[in-house]
Every structure is written in C-alpha cells, then in structure tokens.
Amino acid sequence: MFNHIKAAIIDLDGTMIDTAPDFLVAINRMREDFALAPLTLDVIKTMVGKGSENLIQQVLSLDFDADGVAARFDDALAAYQRHYLAINGDHSQLYPEVHEGLQAMRDLGLRLVCVTNKPLAFALPLMQKKEISSYFEQVYGGDSFAKKKPDPLPMLEACQALDLSPSQVLAIGDSSNDAIAARAAGCPVLTVPYGYNHGEAVQNIQSDGIVETLLIAAQLLSAKNSH
Ligand SMILES: O=C(O)COP(=O)(O)O
Ligand SMILES: [Mg+2]
Known part of the structure; x- marks a missing residue:
C-alpha cells in the first residue's frame, strides 16, 4: 500500500x-x-x-x-x-517525535505539505514558532479553499499542486475528518492516536492504520519502500 x-x-x-x-x-x-x-x-x-x-x-x-x-x-x-x-503557540507544544518523524520523511525523499482546518493566519506563525515550517513546501489552511476537511477538496487541491495522483500521497491525521477527506480523495491515510477525534475512540476511524508517532509512520514507509 x-x-x-x-x-x-x-x-x-x-x-x-x-x-x-x-x-x-x-x-x-x-x-x-x-x-x-x-x-x-x-x-x-x-x-x-x-x-x-x-x-x-x-x-x-x-x-x-x-x-x-x-x-x-x-x-x-x-x-x-x-x-x-x-x-498563538504560547500554551501549545509539539508532540513527541514530530521533528524526528518529519526529518525522517524528508530523508526518505518525501515531499511534505500541511493541510489544516486552522485558518492560515493562525497556522503559519504557529508553525514558525514551533520551528517546523522548513519541512513543508506548502501549507493550506481551513480558509485556503472553498471547503474544509472532511470534504476531499483540500486533499485533491494539495495533490494537484504536487502534481501527484492521490494514490501517491499519504495523509496523516488525528481525526475522522482527515481520514474521511483522504479516503474520498483517494489518498491512503494513517491515524495518530494522541490527538482530538471529536470525543470518539480513535479505533473507530476508517484509516489504513494507527501509528504511535510521526517517526513510526516514517519507519513504516521506509520498511515498505525497501521491499
Ligand atoms: O483548527 C481546527 O479546527 C483543527 O485543525 P486541524 O485540521 O489542524 O486538526
Ligand atoms: Mg487535527
């Protein structure tokens, strides 16, 4: 997959x-x-x-x-x-292994895009402050397109801008929003279990797997890519 x-x-x-x-x-x-x-x-x-x-x-x-x-x-x-x-950012922090996971994905040659429902004017300074902006070639906010996740539009627009088919682009998120949007767009999707899923159990999300951290996601990708 x-x-x-x-x-x-x-x-x-x-x-x-x-x-x-x-x-x-x-x-x-x-x-x-x-x-x-x-x-x-x-x-x-x-x-x-x-x-x-x-x-x-x-x-x-x-x-x-x-x-x-x-x-x-x-x-x-x-x-x-x-x-x-x-x-913005004063009371929030990166989850464990985010830097390591993003770096490992870049080391695998993956291109990275952030698609968030957060308004762009909140997302961009927050990512700067937490020093993760440089991993990403593009950031799309909840106000970047006419529809937000769980609509597939943001995923489809991101894939088009990457000039890749959705099957070549893996989505990673914490909520059913991300998985529904990704699946409707045709992207494979992994779920992290530590975020916010509207008060629902993360196991109920229809995704292609749960990964404990972004570093584990990167390791899964490198294992699959070497076979
Ligand atoms: O701001 C929100 O509602 C959530 O944003 P997210 O898409 O990054 O989880
Ligand atoms: Mg989220």
Missing part, C-alpha cells in the same frame, strides 16, 4: 502540535467577554477539528439556542480570533 508514496499531507492540530491549551485560553477569554463560565480542556478537545466557525458555533450552543447563537456569532468569532492570535 505504501510502495508508491511520494509525498505526505500532514494535519496540524492534534497531529503535530498539541494546541488544545491554546484553544482553551482563547475560548475562555472570549467567554469572559460574553460573561460566560469557562470551559474545561476536556470539553474543548471534543470541539477542535472542524475549523474556527464550527468551534464558535459549538461553544455558543452550550449556552444559547439557535437564534441566540446567530445573534452573537460574528462578535464571538472576532473576539476569539483576536484572543487566539494574541496567545
């Missing part, structure tokens, strides 16, 4: 960086602005993965009905974005 892999599309939040603590601070500052009680990290983790708009929708829905959410949505999103940009 991994014999012809030429590139990898790697997810950001929950796959390379444990950003839930950043989300927690930004969301709770926004909630404070609206005189709402703070949320816990465990609750935030179930809400991350489908982009900022979806996150704000879920957060407001805890306290307001559909009309109440709609009335506050624009102001809440703007407040959240302001708070997030002010602390």
Whole structure:
C-alpha cells in the first residue's frame, strides 16, 4: 500500500502540535467577554477539528439556542480570533517525535505539505514558532479553499499542486475528518492516536492504520519502500 508514496499531507492540530491549551485560553477569554463560565480542556478537545466557525458555533450552543447563537456569532468569532492570535503557540507544544518523524520523511525523499482546518493566519506563525515550517513546501489552511476537511477538496487541491495522483500521497491525521477527506480523495491515510477525534475512540476511524508517532509512520514507509 505504501510502495508508491511520494509525498505526505500532514494535519496540524492534534497531529503535530498539541494546541488544545491554546484553544482553551482563547475560548475562555472570549467567554469572559460574553460573561460566560469557562470551559474545561476536556470539553474543548471534543470541539477542535472542524475549523474556527464550527468551534464558535459549538461553544455558543452550550449556552444559547439557535437564534441566540446567530445573534452573537460574528462578535464571538472576532473576539476569539483576536484572543487566539494574541496567545498563538504560547500554551501549545509539539508532540513527541514530530521533528524526528518529519526529518525522517524528508530523508526518505518525501515531499511534505500541511493541510489544516486552522485558518492560515493562525497556522503559519504557529508553525514558525514551533520551528517546523522548513519541512513543508506548502501549507493550506481551513480558509485556503472553498471547503474544509472532511470534504476531499483540500486533499485533491494539495495533490494537484504536487502534481501527484492521490494514490501517491499519504495523509496523516488525528481525526475522522482527515481520514474521511483522504479516503474520498483517494489518498491512503494513517491515524495518530494522541490527538482530538471529536470525543470518539480513535479505533473507530476508517484509516489504513494507527501509528504511535510521526517517526513510526516514517519507519513504516521506509520498511515498505525497501521491499
Ligand atoms: O483548527 C481546527 O479546527 C483543527 O485543525 P486541524 O485540521 O489542524 O486538526
Ligand atoms: Mg487535527
């Protein structure tokens, strides 16, 4: 299955960086602005993965009905974005073996692209700050295309920009979003078990395997490529 892999599309939040603590601070500052009680990290983790708009929708829905959410949505999103940009990366860290895994993939000759549902204006400075930008030839955010993961569009656009067929491009992510998007695009996909999967067990994700770290993913690729 991994014999012809030429590139990898790697997810950001929950796959390379444990950003839930950043989300927690930004969301709770926004909630404070609206005189709402703070949320816990465990609750935030179930809400991350489908982009900022979806996150704000879920957060407001805890306290307001559909009309109440709609009335506050624009102001809440703007407040959240302001708070997030002010602390972006301060409370988050790389998962174990991310540098090693990315370097091992580059050493195998793989081209690397990041496809995240995070807005590009958050993703780019965060990746710079955590010193992983240089591994990637391109980064696409949740606002780079007309649709986000789990729609296959971002994966298809990334493959087209690489000038590779989806079967030559391995996706690696932490959530069902990544796997659904990858499979619909025709990319093989691996799952890391330590991220955020909307509060669902990672074993329920329809993927081609679970890899404990990005370094294990690279080792799997090198083992398959040598046969
Ligand atoms: O910002 C999000 O909703 C999650 O982004 P991800 O696609 O990098 O997991
Ligand atoms: Mg993710």
